[in-house]
Amino acid sequence: VTGAAIESHLDLLLRPLPLSHASIFDAIRSDGPVQWAPHLRAWLVTGYDESTKLLRHPAVREASGEELWRKLDGIAGIDSSATLKMLPYFPFWMGGAEHKRSREALTEIAKTLYGEIVDQAGRLAQGYLEEARRAGGFDLAENFASKLYPEAIFHALGIGPDKRASLRQVHELAAIFEAPRTTAQYRRIGQEFAKSHDILSSHVKESLRSGASSLIRAIAAVTPVAEDDSQVDAIARTLALLIATGSDTISGAIAYGVYELLSESGRDIEQKSWPEVAADVMRHVSSIVAMRRELTADIEIAGVHMRSGDPVVFAIIAANHDAALCGEDPHRIAIRKCGIGLAFGTGAHVCIGLRIGRSILHSALSALADAPRLRLGGEPVASDSPAIRVCKSMPMEFI
Numbered sequence: 256v257t258g259a260a261i262e263s264h265l266d267l268l269l270r271p272l273p274l275s276h277a278s279i280f281d282a283i284r285s286d287g288p289v290q291w292a293p294h295l296r297a298w299l300v301t302g303y304d305e306s307t308k309l310l311r312h313p314a315v316r317e318a319s320g321e322e323l324w325r326k327l328d329g330i331a332g333i334d335s336s337a338t339l340k341m342l343p344y345f346p347f348w349m350g351g352a353e354h355k356r357s358r359e360a361l362t363e364i365a366k367t368l369y370g371e372i373v374d375q376a377g378r379l380a381q382g383y384l385e386e387a388r389r390a391g392g393f394d395l396a397e398n399f400a401s402k403l404y405p406e407a408i409f410h411a412l413g414i415g416p417d418k419r420a421s422l423r424q425v426h427e428l429a430a431i432f433e434a435p436r437t438t439a440q441y442r443r444i445g446q447e448f449a450k451s452h453d454i455l456s457s458h459v460k461e462s463l464r465s466g467a468s469s470l471i472r473a474i475a476a477v478t479p480v481a482e483d484d485s486q487v488d489a490i491a492r493t494l495a496l497l498i499a500t501g502s503d504t505i506s507g508a509i510a511y512g513v514y515e516l517l518s519e520s521g522r523d524i525e526q527k528s529w530p531e532v533a534a535d536v537m538r539h540v541s542s543i544v545a546m547r548r549e550l551t552a553d554i555e556i557a558g559v560h561m562r563s564g565d566p567v568v569f570a571i572i573a574a575n576h577d578a579a580l581c582g583e584d585p586h587r588i589a590i591r592k593c594g595i596g597l598a599f600g601t602g603a604h605v606c607i608g609l610r611i612g613r614s615i616l617h618s619a620l621s622a623l624a625d626a627p628r629l630r631l632g633g634e635p636v637a638s639d640s641p642a643i644r645v646c647k648s649m650p651m652e653f654i
C-alpha cells in the first residue's frame with residue numbers, strides 16, 4: 256500500500272512544500288488516493304472524494320497534542336503551562352458537546368469580527384499599495400499579505416502601535432497546529448504563548464474597564480470561561496486563537512495566490528481580472544496544506560483497510576488539485592464551478608473564519624487589480640512551516 260512516488264519524496268509534508276508540488280502529488284495520487292506513508296507514520300490521503308468522505312466520517316477523530324505537552328513539561332527547559340491553559344479554547348481537538356459549545360461561541364464572535372475588520376482590511380490594502388507605488392516596489396509577503404488581517408484586528412481592538420510591535424509574533428502560535436520536531440520548537444511555542452497572553456490580557460483588562468472595543472464586548476458575552484480561569488484570561492486566549500488561526504492562513508493565500516497568478520497557473524488571467532478568480536486562487540493555494548486525524552474504528556476506503564488507532568494525514572492541497580473536484584486542468588487558475596474545495600476543511604471542524612478569509616483575499620486581489628502591472632522581483636522565501644503555506648518574503652516590482 257505504499258507507492259513508489261511516496262518513497263521518492265520522504266520529506267514531503269515534513270518540510271515546507273516546494274513551489275512545484277503539483278506533479279509530486281499527482282504522481283502519488285495516481286499510485287492510489289490513500290496510501291501508507293512510512294515517513295509520516297500515517298495513512299496519506301491525496302484524493303478529493305476520499306478526503307471529503309473521511310473528514311466527515313464519525314470514526315475519524317481529532318488528534319490532540321495535549322498529552323504530549325503534559326509529558327514534555329519541565330523537559331529541556333520546556334514550560335507547557337501557558338500552552339495547556341490555552342488548549343481549552345482551541346476547538347480543533349474537541350469533540351461532542353464541548354466542541355459544539357465552543358463552536359457556537361466562536362461562530363458568534365466571527366460574525367462580529369467580520370463586521371469589524373473586513374472593510375478595514377480593504378482600506379489597509381489600498382493604503383499599503385499606495386505606499387508601494389510611491390516606493391516603486393514592495394515586499395508583497397512582508398508589507399502587504401501578512402499585515403492585512405492582524406493589523407485590521409489590532410485596529411478593531413484599539414491596540415496602539417507601541418503594543419502592536421510586541422504582538423506581531425502571535426501569528427507564530429499557529430505552530431501549535433503542527434507537530435513540532437525539536438524541543439527548541441516546543442520551548443519557543445511555550446514562551447510565545449506566555450508572552451502574548453501577558454500583553455493581550457493586560458489590554459483586555461483595560462478595554463473591559465473602558466468598554467472601548469465592541470469586539471472584546473462580543474467575546475465577553477459568549478465565551479465560556481474554563482475552570483481556574485478568569486473572564487479576562489478567557490477573552491485574551493480567544494483573541495490569541497483568532498489572531499493565530501487567521502494570520503498565516505490569509506497571508507499565505509494572498510502571497511502564494513499572487514505567485515501562482517503570475518506563473519504558468521495564472522497565464523490566462525489578466526491582473527485586472529484577479530478578483531474574479533479569488534475562489535479558485537483559494538482552492539489552488541490551500542494555505543492549510545495538511546491536517547492530521549486518528550481512526551476510532553476500522554475503515555475500508557479505496558481498497559485500503561485502515562485499522563482503529565491508525566493516524567491519517569490529509570493532504571488538503573492534493574485533494575484540491577484532484578481532477579475529481581475540478582475537472583480538467585486542475586493546476587490552472589480559472590473561473591470554475593467547483594468552488595474552494597477543502598481549503599477551509601469540511602465536516603464538524605469546518606473553518607469558522609471562512610467568510611473573513613475569502614473576503615480579505617478578495618479585497619487584496621481587488622486592490623492589486625487596480626495597481627500598475629506587477630512582476631516578481633525575486634524568488635519567494637517560504638517560512639519553515641510544513642503544514643501552513645506561508646511566505647516570508649516576495650519582492651515585487653511595478654512594470
Ligand code: HEM
Pocket residue numbers: 346347348358361365368497500501502504505508541542543546597598599600601603604605606607608609611612613
Ligand atoms: C484563508 C484563510 C483560512 C484558511 C485557509 C483556513 C483553513 C481552515 C481549515 C482547513 C480548518 C479545518 C481544520 C480541521 O478540520 O482540523 C479551519 C478551522 C478553523 N479555522 Fe480557519 N482558515 C482560515 C481563516 C480563519 C480565520 C480568519 C479564522 C478566525 C476568525 C479561523 C478560525 C478557525 C477556527 C477557530 C477553526 C477550528 C474550527 C473547529 O475546530 O471547529 N480561520 N480553518
